[in-house]
Amino acid sequence: MANNNLIYVKAFSLKDSKDVDLIKDDINKGMILIIRITPLAQKNIDELRSVVDQLYDFISSIEGDIARLGEERIVVTPPSVKIWKNGNRLQ
Amino acid sequence: MANNNLIYVKAFSLKDSKDVDLIKDDINKGMILIIRITPLAQKNIDELRSVVDQLYDFISSIEGDIARLGEERIVVTPPSVKIWKNGNRLQ
Numbered sequence: 001m002a003n004n005n006l007i008y009v010k011a012f013s014l015k016d017s018k019d020v021d022l023i024k025d026d027i028n029k030g031m032i033l034i035i036r037i038t039p040l041a042q043k044n045i046d047e048l049r050s051v052v053d054q055l056y057d058f059i060s061s062i063e064g065d066i067a068r069l070g071e072e073r074i075v076v077t078p079p080s081v082k083i084w085k086n087g088n089r090l091q
Numbered sequence: 092m093a094n095n096n097l098i099y100v101k102a103f104s105l106k107d108s109k110d111v112d113l114i115k116d117d118i119n120k121g122m123i124l125i126i127r128i129t130p131l132a133q134k135n136i137d138e139l140r141s142v143v144d145q146l147y148d149f150i151s152s153i154e155g156d157i158a159r160l161g162e163e164r165i166v167v168t169p170p171s172v173k174i175w176k177n178g179n180r181l182q
Contacts, residue, residue: 070163080096
């Protein structure tokens with residue numbers, strides 16, 4: 001039961017390149033995603049690179065924001081949310 | 092230069108129990124914080140417990156949200172933002 005006045009933060013584990021559509025759907029709904037990329041990184045690094053490239057293109061097109069979070073995660077946001085960066089990378 | 096129409100996600104490393112006031116200030120400004128607790132955990136686990144207890148009380152009082160994110164981080168949100176949970180814990 002989602003409340004339209006609220007923004008949601010959702011954590012998500014990326015296991016398959018097909019998950020990119022789920023991510024785009026959630027961002028289009030205005031959600032903030034914290035995506036653990038390690039499962040796909042361990043399975044297929046080329047697939048991970050492709051997903052990350054697709055996400056950068058998508059986020060750029062909608063004017064959202066994207067950043068690494070440590071070694072295992074990326075943060076992706078819709079246009080209404082920006083990531084506060086020191087340099088180009090989160091801690 | 093903060094834009095008041097935007098919500099910010101900020102990553103933060105907790106190094107000292109005094110940092111709890113900085114966290115509260117950012118939450119009161121409407122920011123979402125992803126806090127890496129490892130630096131304080133390695134320094135003083137009792138201090139970390141005290142900070143986490145203070146954050147739970149604060150977040151409860153303002154009707155924000157708080158959740159663990161993996162082993163190293165917690166996510167803390169202002170009242171306008173909720174954390175999408177599977178069970179009680181993020182992935």
